[in-house]
Amino acid sequence: MTIAHGLLPEGLRDRLPPQAEAASRLLHHVIVAINRHGYERVSPPLAEFEESLLGRLKSARKQDLLRFVDPVSQRSLALRPDITGQIGRIATTRLNHRPRPLRLAYGGTVMKLRATQLRPERELMQAGAELIGNDSVAAVIEILGMAVETLKIAGVKEISIDLTLPDLVERLADTTLPIDASKKEKLFAVLDAKDAGGLSELDATGYRPLLEAAGPFDEAIKKLQPMAEKLGFADRLEALKTIRASLDPSVHVTLDPTERHGFEYQTWIGFSLFGSGILGEIGRGGSYTIIHQDKREEQAVGFSLYIDPLVDAGLGQKKSRKLFLPLGHDPEQARAFRQEGWITIAALDEEDDPVRHQCTDILTGGHIKPL
Amino acid sequence: MTIAHGLLPEGLRDRLPPQAEAASRLLHHVIVAINRHGYERVSPPLAEFEESLLGRLKSARKQDLLRFVDPVSQRSLALRPDITGQIGRIATTRLNHRPRPLRLAYGGTVMKLRATQLRPERELMQAGAELIGNDSVAAVIEILGMAVETLKIAGVKEISIDLTLPDLVERLADTTLPIDASKKEKLFAVLDAKDAGGLSELDATGYRPLLEAAGPFDEAIKKLQPMAEKLGFADRLEALKTIRASLDPSVHVTLDPTERHGFEYQTWIGFSLFGSGILGEIGRGGSYTIIHQDKREEQAVGFSLYIDPLVDAGLGQKKSRKLFLPLGHDPEQARAFRQEGWITIAALDEEDDPVRHQCTDILTGGHIKPL
Structure with missing residues (x-):
């Protein structure tokens, strides 16, 4: 394995510890909070046929997508810039038979062609919920209440909502x-x-x-x-x-x-979400229309939350105690400590030491001692 | 939003409930189990410069990557077919200053150019751990023991390991x-x-x-x-x-x-992991050499686990009880139930009913009653 250099393309980056773990923890907490409201997880693919993605994005143009020719299908594919449209596709095809309202949740990566000034990344993490088959006031209340509850669980303080009538x-x-x-x-x-x-x-x-x-x-x-x-x-x-x-x-x-910017496909209501001390939007959503293959229209309402600004604001981090396991420790005891939530670092040789690994505790004679 | 049709490119697919949730749950459990051994999460991007990805994959050729020209950088990028190489890049660049052994964990999506007969998907979910700076017997024992422990946590029964000397x-x-x-x-x-x-x-x-x-x-x-x-x-x-x-x-x-197939960059030891009732490999790993920018060599050992075959085998699914909340329920009480782990489905109008949503219980007069 040769490392040519460490450079990455513009807008793509490595998340390092502790941010990488915070991002994964936040995504998990957000998805679990959404699931608890009866929203079932679906996972559409990262790439689709270009026409298929374009067909679902009212204001999108070919030039706004990250596209490539797939050598296998010999067709133009594009990386998804958003997940909401894919959820609409699933609701009208493979889950068309399911009774309404249909509650779906998602979480994953999206790829933007261009970064913005506020968010220099082009690869972003989104999670969200879509309530399909109902855009009543009760439906909006459920979606907006859930967005607020989820952001609170993620640790966001002083949430504000900008409402619009798109x-x-x-x-x-x-x-x-x-x-x-x-x-x-x-x-x-x-x-x-x-x-x-x-x-x-x-x-x-x-x-x-x-x-x-x-x-x-x-x-x-x-x-x-x-x-x-x-x-x-x-x-x-x-x-x-x-x-x-x-x-x-x-x-x-x-x-x-x-306000219509970014609400190109919303109908009667749209909203943006903000949090104290967090740069830029942390989510948005609203009501919209899904058009079925037979041209039938179905009303829906949903929201997306953006994980990256939450991570950048320091949310999702957790300080853990780290237990050093000297050579010859009992592996079953170590496993029991991990099940209790301990992070363990096992010595690999006589020279290995707890300080190098920033351990907070050490196991001696079967007992945990703070360092 | 117009839905053109529901077709997806070959090898790309939607994960639906309950598999989508199982996949996300398994990935989370696997990553948490790895973290508990002191492996810190890093998240490299989905795409990198083509030369940079190729430089790190000994046997890879340009034609084996899903490539595209990035309109922003005007350079050829490729979607990662694997994450291990990216971890090596991070270890030798941004985390070069960290003491060794360095323990890193990862989890995410990879994109293969071609599917195989056993795995028809080209978008796959991988999680893994890399122990960098040590490929001793003790290091291999840690990695292999962790792989087995993690697969057990994921629910895999009767694990078998094929060892090789690459x-x-x-x-x-x-x-x-x-x-x-x-x-x-x-x-x-x-x-x-x-x-x-x-x-x-x-x-x-x-x-x-x-x-x-x-x-x-x-x-x-x-x-x-x-x-x-x-x-x-x-x-x-x-x-x-x-x-x-x-x-x-x-x-x-x-x-x-x-046995050398798929162990092109492994050194003294390699292994494949299998589980009872699960089609094909569920993970692999071994020892390998990382080459730094200054040509210095560093030994490492690691493993990757494949989430998709576990999901296909039905692992990671969890039956939950679903509580129907009639109109006018107390939202604070509902929140408390969700915190206890209940999934709640709130009525949106008078016609909404618990049967349609396959609820197992209903809230009446502030009490939960099984249906």
Whole structure:
């Protein structure tokens, strides 16, 4: 085995101790917490046919995937940039016969073509839950409550949630706040840029309250209420209020009704999750539509949690005591200590010593002695 | 999200419940068992520079890797077909400063270019341990004992181990049982084919006892002993006897001194692991040499376990009781039940019922009642 050099491609890295163990521990705890809510684990493959992955990602382009030609099938495959779409595929094919709502959980690696400024890695660890066949307020409450509970189990403090209404602008533009079809894309761009001036230019000042409302939940709802009643989306605000009331009061909630970035395939509700002292988003989710092969539509709601920012924030680490086992120790006794949770380091020769291995304890005469 | 179809590329598949959960549970148990022996987790990336991966795999060729051009670095990357080589890279670069022996653990996905008849998948899950800086008998005993202990924890019954002496033939050919350099490759081929007649044709009948010895451990050692004493490898047999004596007597051990297939980079010892009722190998390992950037050589010994055959054999599955939570249940009480290990399924509307979700119990008036 020759080691050419230690360089790795941009955006790919080694996780070393103690972070590697923290990542694996966090993933395990998150998945177990999700399983406990009746979400059954599925594991789709790392790579799929390129067309198949693209078909399921509304805004994805070929150029955004890490692609390769598979010498075996002679077809273009791509590494998954996300797992949610694969879960939708499984729900509509191999688990199509299962009664709804169908609760599925997943955890694994995704590969992004490009890193972002906040997350310089392109290989990331995701875990999540998808509730398929229901996107009611009760379903959203289950998903959001589970996301919060899971993040707490992972050790996240002061969780905040940014709520959005991803399809609201489009719905208004098509119904009670009509805008010329040719101006629609412009309207989206102006709202995405939070550009109130742009709204005047577009003759679309009716949308201004949506921009002005963005902020802490209670105030945002108060500001939106008159517009919602006038334009027929008061039911949305009622739904949001019910959802907010279901959440632990210590969770900080904001509402930005026009935020669509990263919510390209979400329907009536979307959310991003943040935690105190953790850089960037730690999860996101919302409601969406799955389209079956027979074109039948099915509503769903789910979330993904991002393990890497949690690891980077130091979560998931556990200090363990390490027991040095001198030559000639009783292997059965050592096994019993490990079953109790001890980490043991066995001497390999007379020169081996507990200090080199940073042991905290030593076994002498069958007894554990702190060092 | 449009689902084009449910087809997956050859050798890639979805793991569904309950196998997906079993795989994740087995991987977790295996890694935790390895950690308890003082092996610290590292997580190298799924893809590396092609040359870098090739440089570390003695017998690998470019054509054997799943390769792609990374649009970001404009370089050829390849998906890892194995993790051991990556651990060697980490040990000689970022963990070069750590005292030896260095104990590292890993667990993750590997991607093979081609499937085999026994394992039709190309995406496989591996976990393992590498003891770097020592390949003594004591080191092999630690590694092999740990492999057996870990497989038992995973639920494997009647473990058997096939021992091999990967570099023995080459050593003999260079020293006490010399053969013309031009005939060496032929000799390897004849021994690989267990072709005793071929040995006569090569005028290399001195190697015949190696072929004849292959079989159950005690008999194999007995058959080899005279040759070993004559040709100066009796120390190897002593080492093997010490290793065998360290193993649980219930473990079935065989020895095939010429077996080299899949042991291309192993040095003095190699082994394959099998379990009752499980198709094919469930792990392998042995001693090997790591070459540092400054050409310094370091001895190591390690093993990899294969999670997929264990899952296919039904290991890692756990039957859980499922508790149905009717509308209006106390969420704090439900959380407490989950903390005790219950799986809960919450009703989303009045029509939701416990039977559809295959619940075993229902919560009524704050009490659990079996269904």
